[in-house]
Amino acid sequence: MSMDDILDVMDTVEDSELEGVFVWLLRLIGLLAILGGFGLWLGTDMGLLVLPLVLIVGGLILLLIPGLLLTLAELGGEG
Numbered sequence: 001m002s003m004d005d006i007l008d009v010m011d012t013v014e015d016s017e018l019e020g021v022f023v024w025l026l027r028l029i030g031l032l033a034i035l036g037g038f039g040l041w042l043g044t045d046m047g048l049l050v051l052p053l054v055l056i057v058g059g060l061i062l063l064l065i066p067g068l069l070l071t072l073a074e075l076g077g078e079g
Contacts, residue, residue, distance in 0.1 A: 023066045030062025
């Protein structure tokens with residue numbers, strides 16, 4: 001998949017008025033990943049190993065990045 005294909009997909013999502021649903025779906029998945037990571041970390045005797053840490057960091061990324069990417073795509077599209 002080339003960069004042009006990715007930009008075309010972003011434009012399609014932006015034009016279809018589903019960008020808000022897409023962002024909130026990713027945020028929900030991120031929140032579930034964070035809760036799962038904390039559940040593994042606190043609820044088991046695993047300690048802070050790789051899996052809980054990956055779930056927590058991945059969840060934070062899913063909470064923050066999609067909204068920022070769509071905002072930057074909108075700002076870039078206006079110029």
